[in-house]
Amino acid sequence: MSPEGLAFAPVLLPLLGAAIVFLAKAFFRGRGAVIAEYTGVFTGLYLPWLALIFLFPVVINGSAVTGVIGHWNSGVGISYRFDGLAWMVNVLGYTLGGAAWLHSLSSGPKGPSFSAIFLIQTAALGAAIMTADLFNLFVSLEVLGISSYILVSSSEKPGAALASFSYLMVSSTAMVFFLLGLFGLYRITGSLSYEGIAAGSGHLEGNTLATAVISLSLLVGAIAIRVAVMPLYGWLPDAHALAPHAVSAVLSGVLIKTPLFALSRILILFPIGKEAGQLMSYAGAATALLAVIIALSQKDAKRLLAYHSISQIGYIVCTWGAAVAVGIGTKAGTLLMAAAFLHALFHAVFKGLLFLSIGSSVDAAGERDVYKLRGAVSILKRSGDKAAIAFFGFLVGALSISAIPPFNGFTSKTAMTYLLKYYGQSGTVLYWMLTVAGAGTAASFIKLSRIYWPGKDEAYRDLPDRKGALAVLPASVSILFLSLLCIAGGIFTPLIFRTVTALLSGSPLSMGEGFSFFSAGNLMKSLYTAGAGIFVFLLATGRRGGALLTKVRERPRSFQGLFVSYALAAAAMAGWLLYHAFL
Amino acid sequence: MKKSAVGSVFALLLISAVVLPVFLSSYQWPVTARDHLELKGVEESGATNLVSAIYLGYRAYDTLGETIVLLVAVTGTIGILKKAGAVLEDRHSFALPGEMRRANYMRTHLLEAVTSKLGPIVLLFGFYVMLYGHLSPGGGFQGGVVVASGIVFLALGSSGNASSALIRQDMLGRIEAVAFLMLLILSISGIFTGEGFLDNPLKHYSSLPAAFIIVLNIIIGLKVGAGIGVMCIIMLGKE
Numbered sequence: 001m002s003p004e005g006l007a008f009a010p011v012l013l014p015l016l017g018a019a020i021v022f023l024a025k026a027f028f029r030g031r032g033a034v035i036a037e038y039t040g041v042f043t044g045l046y047l048p049w050l051a052l053i054f055l056f057p058v059v060i061n062g063s064a065v066t067g068v069i070g071h072w073n074s075g076v077g078i079s080y081r082f083d084g085l086a087w088m089v090n091v092l093g094y095t096l097g098g099a100a101w102l103h104s105l106s107s108g109p110k111g112p113s114f115s116a117i118f119l120i121q122t123a124a125l126g127a128a129i130m131t132a133d134l135f136n137l138f139v140s141l142e143v144l145g146i147s148s149y150i151l152v153s154s155s156e157k158p159g160a161a162l163a164s165f166s167y168l169m170v171s172s173t174a175m176v177f178f179l180l181g182l183f184g185l186y187r188i189t190g191s192l193s194y195e196g197i198a199a200g201s202g203h204l205e206g207n208t209l210a211t212a213v214i215s216l217s218l219l220v221g222a223i224a225i226r227v228a229v230m231p232l233y234g235w236l237p238d239a240h241a242l243a244p245h246a247v248s249a250v251l252s253g254v255l256i257k258t259p260l261f262a263l264s265r266i267l268i269l270f271p272i273g274k275e276a277g278q279l280m281s282y283a284g285a286a287t288a289l290l291a292v293i294i295a296l297s298q299k300d301a302k303r304l305l306a307y308h309s310i311s312q313i314g315y316i317v318c319t320w321g322a323a324v325a326v327g328i329g330t331k332a333g334t335l336l337m338a339a340a341f342l343h344a345l346f347h348a349v350f351k352g353l354l355f356l357s358i359g360s361s362v363d364a365a366g367e368r369d370v371y372k373l374r375g376a377v378s379i380l381k382r383s384g385d386k387a388a389i390a391f392f393g394f395l396v397g398a399l400s401i402s403a404i405p406p407f408n409g410f411t412s413k414t415a416m417t418y419l420l421k422y423y424g425q426s427g428t429v430l431y432w433m434l435t436v437a438g439a440g441t442a443a444s445f446i447k448l449s450r451i452y453w454p455g456k457d458e459a460y461r462d463l464p465d466r467k468g469a470l471a472v473l474p475a476s477v478s479i480l481f482l483s484l485l486c487i488a489g490g491i492f493t494p495l496i497f498r499t500v501t502a503l504l505s506g507s508p509l510s511m512g513e514g515f516s517f518f519s520a521g522n523l524m525k526s527l528y529t530a531g532a533g534i535f536v537f538l539l540a541t542g543r544r545g546g547a548l549l550t551k552v553r554e555r556p557r558s559f560q561g562l563f564v565s566y567a568l569a570a571a572a573m574a575g576w577l578l579y580h581a582f583l
Numbered sequence: 584m585k586k587s588a589v590g591s592v593f594a595l596l597l598i599s600a601v602v603l604p605v606f607l608s609s610y611q612w613p614v615t616a617r618d619h620l621e622l623k624g625v626e627e628s629g630a631t632n633l634v635s636a637i638y639l640g641y642r643a644y645d646t647l648g649e650t651i652v653l654l655v656a657v658t659g660t661i662g663i664l665k666k667a668g669a670v671l672e673d674r675h676s677f678a679l680p681g682e683m684r685r686a687n688y689m690r691t692h693l694l695e696a697v698t699s700k701l702g703p704i705v706l707l708f709g710f711y712v713m714l715y716g717h718l719s720p721g722g723g724f725q726g727g728v729v730v731a732s733g734i735v736f737l738a739l740g741s742s743g744n745a746s747s748a749l750i751r752q753d754m755l756g757r758i759e760a761v762a763f764l765m766l767l768i769l770s771i772s773g774i775f776t777g778e779g780f781l782d783n784p785l786k787h788y789s790s791l792p793a794a795f796i797i798v799l800n801i802i803i804g805l806k807v808g809a810g811i812g813v814m815c816i817i818m819l820g821k822e
Contacts (some may be wrong), residue, residue, distance in 0.1 A: 005774035012771055012780075015651070019767050022760040026753070069644045070773075070781045072627070075615045076641045113658055120655055127648070139648035146652050150659035161663070177602065184605040190613025211608040214601060560587050560594070567594035567601075574601045 003058050007065040007082035009051030010090045010126035017044020018119040025112035037112050044119040045098045048126075052090060059084045060499075062506020066132070079132040079193040081265075084503025085341075086130040089261050092345050093125045095485070096253040096352045099478040103356045104246035106475035107363060109154050117154075121147035121250070125258050132194045134182050134219075137262060138175070141226065145171050148255060152243040163238035170235050170562040171225055177570065178222035184215030198269040213272055213577045220267075220276050221570035226259040229280065229317050230287040231565040233310045234557065240306035245359025248302065252309040252355060253348035260313075260320060261341070267324050275580040277324025278425060279573060284317030285433040292440035296447065296540055297549035301358050301368045304448055305351070308401065308441065312347045315434055316340050319416045322424040332423040335509060338500040339419050343412035345496075346489050350400035350409055353482035357393030360385065360475050361451065370448060374455035384472045391452055393479035398449060400486045402442040402533065403526055408489035410526055411517045413438060415497065418511070435529065442533020443540060493517055629792025630717035638722070639796045643781050647770060650803060654763060657810040664817050690739065699740025706733035713804035717793045723800040727807025734812035738819060755813040762806035769798065 020040030024033045058065060064083030068074050101118060104110070124147060128140035145168070153164035186192060188208055189200025201212055221232075228236040236256075240248050267273030288311050295307030323336035364383035367373045380388045400407035403414070413434070421431040489496065494517060498508040516522075539545045620633055628636035638646045682692055713726025738750040748754050773782040783795040791797075 001774070004779055008774070008780045012767070015767055016771075019760070019764040022763060026757040026760040067779075069779075070641070070783075071779055072641050073619060073623075076619055076637075078642055078644050113662055117655055117658060120651055123651075124648075135642070136645055136648070139645045139652075143648050143651050143655070146655045146659070150655055150662070153659070154662065177598070180602055180605055184608070186613065187605075187608060188610055188613075190615045207604070207608060208610050210604050211610070214604050218602070218605075558587060560591050564590045564594040567597040571597050571601050 001054075003055065003065045003082075004067060006051050006055055007080070007130065010048045010094070011123050011130070013048045013051070014044035014119040014123035014126070017041060017047075018116040018123070020044075021112045021116040021119065025116075033112070037115055041101060041115050041119065045094065045101055045122065048090070048094055052087065052094070055082070055087060059087045060502055062502070062504075074193060075191065075196065078136050079195065080130050080136075081132040081194075082130045085261060085264075086126075088341055088345070088500065088503055089129040089258055090126055092348050093122060093254045093258070096250055096348045096482075097122045099482050100246040100249040100253075100352060100356065102474045102478040102481075103249070103359075104244065106472050107245045107356075107359055109156075109244050114151070114154055117147050117150050118247075118250075121151065121255075125254060128258050128262050131262070132265065134185065134192045134194070134197065134266070136192075137266075138178060138182060140262075141178075141223075141259060142175065144255065144258070145175070145226075148239075148247075148251060151247040152239045152251075154247070155242055155244045157242045159238065160242040163235075163242045166559060166562060167235040167239045169559075170566060171222075173563060174222035174225045174566055177218045181215040181218030181222070184211050184218070188212055188215075194265060194269055201270060209581055210578065212270070213581050214574050216266075216270060216272065216276065217570060217573040217577050220263065220280070220573055221566065223259045223263045224280070224283075224569060224573075225566060227256050227317060228310050228313060229283050230290055230310075230314070232569050233287070233291065234562045234565060236310055237303050237306040240309060241300060241303040245302075245355055245363075248306070248359070249352035249355040252306070253352040256309065256313050257316065257344045257348070260317065261344075264320065264324060264328060264337070268328050272577055272581050274325050274327065275577055276573065277321040279321070279576045281318050281321025281325060281424065281430070284314045284319075284321055285430045287311065287314030288318060288437040289314070289433050289440075292437045292444065294552055296440055296444045296536075297553040299370050299553070301362055301370050301373070301448060301451065302355070304370065304444065305354055305358060308354075308444065309351055311437060311441065312343070312351065312401070314437070315413065315416060316344050316347065318430055318434065319343065319420060322420055322427070322430070325425060326423055329505075331505075331509065332419075334501055334505040335511070336419050336423060338497060338504055338509070339412065339415040341500055341504075342493070342497060343409075343416055346400070346408040346412045346486075349482055349485045349489060350397045350407075353393050353479065353486060354397035354401065356475065356482070357390040357397060357479050358448075360390035360472070360479070361394065364390075370451060373451040374453060376451045377454070385476060387476075389476040389479050393483050394449070394452065396483040396486050398445040400490070402445050403438055403529060405518060405523055405526055406487070406490040408486050408493070410522075411490050411493035414517055414522050414525075415493075415511065418515070422512070435525075438529045439532035439536050442530050443536035446533065446537045447540070628796065629794075630796050632717055632719060632722075634720070635716045635722050635796055635800070639716075639799045643770070643799070646799075646803070647766070647781075650763075650766065650806065653807060654759075654810060657814050660814055661817055664814075695740045697740075698736040702733050702736035702740055704733075705736055706730055709733055709804070709808065713800055714797065716800040717796045723803030724807055726800070727804040728811060730804060730808030731811035731815060734808065735815045735819075738816050749812075750816060752813055752816060755809040755816070759806055759809035759813065762802050762809065766799070766802045766806065769795075769802065 017040040021037050024036030028036050064081050066081045068077035068079050070077055124140050124143035128144060131137050131140055149164045149168045153161045185197055188211060189197045191197050191200055204212055225232045240251050267276055291307050291311035295304050298304040319336055319340035323333045326332045361376045361380060362368045365373055365376055365379045377388050377391050380390050400409035403410045417431050417434050421427045424430055501509040540549055624633045624636050628640035630636040709726050709729035712721035712729055713723055716722030734749055737747050741750055770781050772784040773779050776784045778784055785794045
C-alpha cells in the first residue's frame with residue numbers, strides 16, 4: 001500500500017473499529033457481541049501499530065507524506081502532513097490508549113458505547129496531529145472534545161456530569177473564538193491550509209497585521225484551554241478526577257498534549273509566533289510551580305494526580321514554548337522540542353500508570369481520601385491482586401514523576417532543565433522554577449504514598465472479596481506493561497532522544513558534547529531534589545504548612561471564573577503579541 | 584451573586600475588545616477559492632449545488648468529522664438518558680374528557696390521527712431533500728433531520744404498539760450502524776482502487792459525475808435520520 005494510504009491508517013482504523021463495535025451492539029447479543037466488540041477494538045487500537053511500523057522508514061529521515069485529501073486543488077481542498085511529529089504523537093496515543101482500554105476491562109466502564117467512543121477519540125487524536133488545514137483542525141478538536149465530554153460523564157461518580165458540563169461549556173466557548181480567529185486569518189490570506197496562510201501573511205502591516213495577530217492569539221487561547229495552562233486549568237481537575245480511571249489516564253497522558261504539538265505547526269507560520277511561544281513558555285513555568293503547590297494541598301487521591309498533570313504539562317509547555325521561541329528549525333529549537341516531546345511521552349506513560357494503579361487501589365478500598373486510606377497494600381491483596389501489582393505500578397510511577405534515576409522522568413526532566421538553562425530566554429529563572437516544582441512533586445508523592453503505608457486498616461478488614469483474580473488480570477497486565485516502559489524509557493533515553501531528534505529534523509542530534517544523562521552531577525541533583533522534597537513534605541505536614549495548604553485547597557472556585565480567566569488569557573496573549581508586533 | 588455578575592460583564596467586555604479588530608478589518612475579501620468554485624466547481628464535482636460540492640467534495644473529510652460529532656453526541660445523549668431513566672414524572676394529561684385514555688396520557692386521538700397520516704409524507708419529503716442535494720438546497724444532513732421528524736410522527740401516531748418497524752429502537756440502531764460502516768467503507772475504498780482517501784472511487788464506473796456525492800448524501804441521510812430518530816423516540820419515553 002502507498003504511504004499516502006498508510007498515513008491515514010491511524011485515523012481510519014479506529015473509526016473502522018468503532019463502526020464494528022456499533023455493529024456488534026446493534027446486531028449481536030451475549031457472547032457474539034463481546035467477540036465482535038473485541039474485534040473492533042483490536043482493529044482500532046492495536047492494528048494501527050502495523051501501519052506505524054511501515055511508516056517509520058518514511059518519516060525517519062525527516063521527510064513527510066503530504067498532499068490534499070481527494071486530490072483537489074490545494075486552494076480549496078484539505079491539506080495534510082504526516083511527518084515525524086505526527087508519527088511520534090500517534091505512538092504516544094496508541095501506547096497509552098491500548099494500555100488504558102485494557103485496564104477498563106477491570107475497572108469499567110464496560111460496554112460497546114464506551115469502547116466505540118474511546119476509539120473515536122483515538123482517531124481524533126491522529127486527525128488533529130496530521131492535519132495541515134485550520135478548519136480541519138477545528139473539526140478534529142471538536143471530535144476530540146465531544147468524545148472526551150461523553151467519556152468523562154460516563155463515570156458513575158456523582159459530579160462527573162457537572163465536571164463534563166463545565167469542560168464542555170468553557171471549551172465550546174473558546175472554540176467559538178477559535179472559529180473567529182480562523183475567520184480573521186482566512187479574511188486576510190484567503191486560505192485555510194497552513195501553506196496558504198504562511199504565503200498570504202508574509203508582509204502585513206498596520207490594521208491587517210493587527211487582525212492577523214489577534215486572530216492568532218484567539219487560536220492560541222482556545223488551544224491553551226485544551227492544554228490546561230495557567231490560568232486556563234480550571235476545568236481539568238474535576239474532569240480528570242471524576243472520569244473513569246482509563247479515561248483519566250488518556251485525558252492526562254495524551255489529550256492535553258496533542259493540541260499543543262498541533263499548535264506548533266501553526267505558530268511556525270508566523271514570525272510573531274516566536275513571541276507567542278515565549279509567553280507560553282513563561283506561563284508553562286508558572287503552571288509547573290503553582291499547580292504543584294495546589295496538588296500538595298489535595299486530599300482526594302485522583303484530584304492530586306490531576307493537579308500533577310497540570311504541573312507536568314507546565315514543564316512541557318515551558319520547554320515547547322522555548323523551542324518555538326528560538327525557532328523550531330534551528331538546532332536549539334530541535335533539541336528543546338525533542339526534550340519537550342520526550343517528557344510528553346514519558347509523562348504519558350508514568351501518569352497513565354499512576355492513574356491506573358491508584359485507580360485500582362482506591363477502587364479496591366472504596367476510599368479516595370489520602371488522609372483516611374491506609375494499608376492499601378493488604379487491601380489490594382485481599383481484592384484479588386495477590387502480588388499487589390497496583391502498588392508496584394504506583395511505586396514505579398511515583399519514582400518516575402519524582403525524577404529518581406534510572407526511571408524515565410529523571411532523564412526527561414534533566415534534558416528539559418539542562419536545555420532550558422543553556423538555550424532558553426531567561427533560562428536560569430525557568431530552570432530554577434522547574435527545579436523547585438520538582439521538589440514539590442517529590443513531596444506530594446511522599447504524601448500520596450502514605451495510602452500504602454501499613455496502619456490502621458481495621459476499618460477495611462471486613463471488606464468482602466469483591467473481585468476474583470481473573471477480574472484484575474487485564475488491569476495488572478496494563479500496569480506491568482506501563483511499568484516496564486517507565487524503566488526501559490529511562491535506560492534507553494539516549495537512543496530515544498536521538499530517534500526523536502531525527503524524526504523532528506532528519507538527522508540525529510545528541511544533547512551536547514560530553515553530556516551524559518547519568519553523570520555524577522545529574523545524579524547528585526536528583527538526590528538534592530529528592531532531599532528537598534522530603535523537607536517540603538515535612539513542612540507541609542507541619543501545623544503551619546497544613547493550615548496554609550488547607551487555605552489553598554479551599555480557595556474559591558467558580559463556574560464563571562473559567563470564562564473570566566479565558567478572557568484574561570486571550571487578552572493577555574493579544575496584548576503581548578500586539579506589543580511585540582508594533583513596538 | 585453581585586461579584587459573579589461583575590466578573591461576567593468584565594469578561595464579556597474584555598473579549599469583545601479583543602475580537603473587535605477582526606470584524607473592523609477593511610482588507611479586501613479573498614477571491615481565490617470563490618473564483619475557483621465559480622469556474623471549475625460544477626465541472627470538477629458534478630454538483631450544481633456548490634454547497635454540496637464543498638461539503639461532500641472538496642471538504643468531505645471535514646464532513647466525515649462532523650458526522651462523527653453527531654454520532655458521538657447522539658450516543659452520549661442516549662447513554663445519559665438511559666442512565667437517568669426516561670420516566671415522565673408529570674402525569675398531566677392532554678387527553679379530552681371523552682377519550683378515556685389509559686395509555687399515552689400525553690397524546691390525544693386527534694394528534695395520533697394527524698401524525699400517523701403525515702408521517703409517510705414527511706419521510707418522502709426527507710428522501711427527496713436527501714436525493715436532490717446535489718442539485719438544489721438540501722442534502723444528507725437536512726434530509727436526515729426531516730426523515731427523523733417523519734419517524735417521530737410515526738412514533739406519535741402509533742398508539743402504543745409499533746405499527747412500523749421504523750420506530751423500533753433496535754431497527755434504527757441497526758440502520759445507523761450499517762450506514763456509518765458504509766460511509767467509512769466508501770471513504771476508504773478510494774485507497775484500494777488507487778484513487779486515494781476520499782477521492783471518488785466511482786470515477787471510472789459511473790457516467791454521472793455526481794454519483795459519489797449522491798451516494799454519500801443518501802448514506803449520511805440514513806445515518807442522521809436513524810440516529811436522531813432513535814434519540815427522539817427514547818426521549819418520548821415509554822408509558
